[in-house]
Amino acid sequence: MASEYEIVIGLEIHAQLLTRTKMFCGCSTEYAFNEPNTNVCPVCMGMPGALPITNEEAIRFGVKAALAINCHVNLYSRFDRKNYFYPDLPKGYQITQYKYPLAEHGYLTIETSTGEKKIRIRRLHLEEDAGKLMHQADKIDTAEYSLVDLNRAGVPLAEIVTEPDMSSPQEAKIFMEKLRNILRYTEVCNGNLEEGSLRCDANISLRDPETGNVTPRVEVKNINSFKFVERALEYEASRLKGYFEGDKDVIRETRGWDSKLQKTISQRSKEEENDYRYFPEPDIPPVVLTSEYIENARKELPELPDAKKKRFVQTYNIPEYDASILVSTKELAAFFEECCANYDKPKEVSNWIMTEVLKELKDREIEINDAKVTPKHLIGLLTEIDRGMISKSAAKSVLAKAFETGMMPGEIIEKEGLKQISNTDEIQKIVEKVIEENPKVVAQYKGGKTKAITFFIGQVMKAMRGKANPKIVNQLVKEILDKPK
Numbered sequence: 489m490a491s492e493y494e495i496v497i498g499l500e501i502h503a504q505l506l507t508r509t510k511m512f513c514g515c516s517t518e519y520a521f522n523e524p525n526t527n528v529c530p531v532c533m534g535m536p537g538a539l540p541i542t543n544e545e546a547i548r549f550g551v552k553a554a555l556a557i558n559c560h561v562n563l564y565s566r567f568d569r570k571n572y573f574y575p576d577l578p579k580g581y582q583i584t585q586y587k588y589p590l591a592e593h594g595y596l597t598i599e600t601s602t603g604e605k606k607i608r609i610r611r612l613h614l615e616e617d618a619g620k621l622m623h624q625a626d627k628i629d630t631a632e633y634s635l636v637d638l639n640r641a642g643v644p645l646a647e648i649v650t651e652p653d654m655s656s657p658q659e660a661k662i663f664m665e666k667l668r669n670i671l672r673y674t675e676v677c678n679g680n681l682e683e684g685s686l687r688c689d690a691n692i693s694l695r696d697p698e699t700g701n702v703t704p705r706v707e708v709k710n711i712n713s714f715k716f717v718e719r720a721l722e723y724e725a726s727r728l729k730g731y732f733e734g735d736k737d738v739i740r741e742t743r744g745w746d747s748k749l750q751k752t753i754s755q756r757s758k759e760e761e762n763d764y765r766y767f768p769e770p771d772i773p774p775v776v777l778t779s780e781y782i783e784n785a786r787k788e789l790p791e792l793p794d795a796k797k798k799r800f801v802q803t804y805n806i807p808e809y810d811a812s813i814l815v816s817t818k819e820l821a822a823f824f825e826e827c828c829a830n831y832d833k834p835k836e837v838s839n840w841i842m843t844e845v846l847k848e849l850k851d852r853e854i855e856i857n858d859a860k861v862t863p864k865h866l867i868g869l870l871t872e873i874d875r876g877m878i879s880k881s882a883a884k885s886v887l888a889k890a891f892e893t894g895m896m897p898g899e900i901i902e903k904e905g906l907k908q909i910s911n912t913d914e915i916q917k918i919v920e921k922v923i924e925e926n927p928k929v930v931a932q933y934k935g936g937k938t939k940a941i942t943f944f945i946g947q948v949m950k951a952m953r954g955k956a957n958p959k960i961v962n963q964l965v966k967e968i969l970d971k972p973k
């Protein structure tokens with residue numbers, strides 16, 4: 489028996505497309521805050537005789553997403569019916585692209601701990617979303633029941649299926665993050681896992697490299713955060729090991745991740761494809777594209793994260809690590825560039841964004857675009873530091889205050905009395921006083937213990953409540969201590 493089993497993971501990702509209307513009817517896709525069953529019509533409610541019409545915007549968004557993940561877009565694709573019954577699916581079938589998908593053979597390159605790795609993408613196809621079930625527990629007669637909301641029924645989805653190329657839960661997480669980032673850059677999906685506009689199902693199995701034995705493949709559903717992608721797969725990888733020791737519970741099935749229990753739970757045995765009785769959708773003509781259409785969509789693509797990262801390294805001469813963090817969202821990248829357009833120390837800007845700005849955003853649980861701090865604020869702050877008006881440590885609290893109030897750094901420094909003291913005479917008086925009060929440490933210093941200098945600097949800063957210009961304090965302490973008596 490092998491000590492290390494190989495982990496094999498493939499992902500199926502559903503991305504809700506940000507079209508204004510649904511996949512096959514004119515109903516609005518803005519369902520989240522609306523009353524249940526208000527964004528519906530005979531088509532998305534599955535009334536007999538209602539005819540679907542393909543939404544061109546959904547096709548265009550699908551093509552853009554496909555190009556952004558390096559897929560080949562097919563000039564001919566077609567919709568099929570996937571037949572199954574569920575209360576949130578009023579037609580009794582889902583319209584999806586089964587046999588002829590919109591796009592195939594893509595890939596994304598991810599950065600893993602051992603270097604770059606290419607994850608192949610098998611296909612991207614379009615389909616419609618189902619409605620939502622709201623499970624209720626009736627307190628009066630203790631009967632449980634479910635309500636059906638069809639506002640989401642018919643919202644366009646792009647389903648992206650990878651090859652089983654990921655060999656650790658961590659790689660799966662990195663892939664998901666990268667894919668989300670690209671979809672958001674492309675503006676075809678808002679990428680919100682918590683709200684379900686980006687959903688991830690994962691297939692996982694283990695292989696014993698010595699015997700070649702493979703466990704049954706398990707599909708894990710309901711993964712609604714990046715943290716859970718990794719956790720659910722780690723849990724499942726360790727559960728699957730039992731198969732090699734004769735655990736009869738490891739079977740081919742679908743399991744759901746329960747974030748409260750922190751474990752996966754068996755849902756149902758996995759359907760075979762022929763259970764769905766796929767056949768061509770007779771009411772919708774095939775999607776026939778021209779090369780020109782595809783090229784136009786390609787022209788609409790923005791600069792994608794990898795290209796932007798490369799450019800940042802070259803243009804701003806910042807480390808690759810910095811660049812990869814700065815391009816993690818389109819908005820953060822834009823914030824950085826706007827700062828650099830008006831302030832010529834890109835590395836300094838990058839340092840502040842990567843540490844203090846991101847920390848403030850995280851503490852406040854907001855995105856950069858929702859923050860009261862704009863590039864103007866950050867440049868203002870850096871300029872105050874450059875002019876010696878404020879120490880770096882005081883600058884951090886000024887930035888926090890700017891995040892809180894939206895006030896400009898100059899105003900905050902004035903109002904809070906944080907102005908740094910650079911007046912040499914004023915500092916010299918304190919330095920002389922501190923040296924006079926500590927003859928023992930002076931003796932140690934003169935005796936060769938040069939590190940004692942930090943004691944004096946600390947005492948002076950303390951006496952001046954951190955407002956003294958540290959450069960001048962440093963210089964004066966050294967000067968006065970070294971002065972021959």
Ligand SMILES: [Zn+2]
Nearest residue numbers: 513515529532
């Ligand atoms: Zn409708």
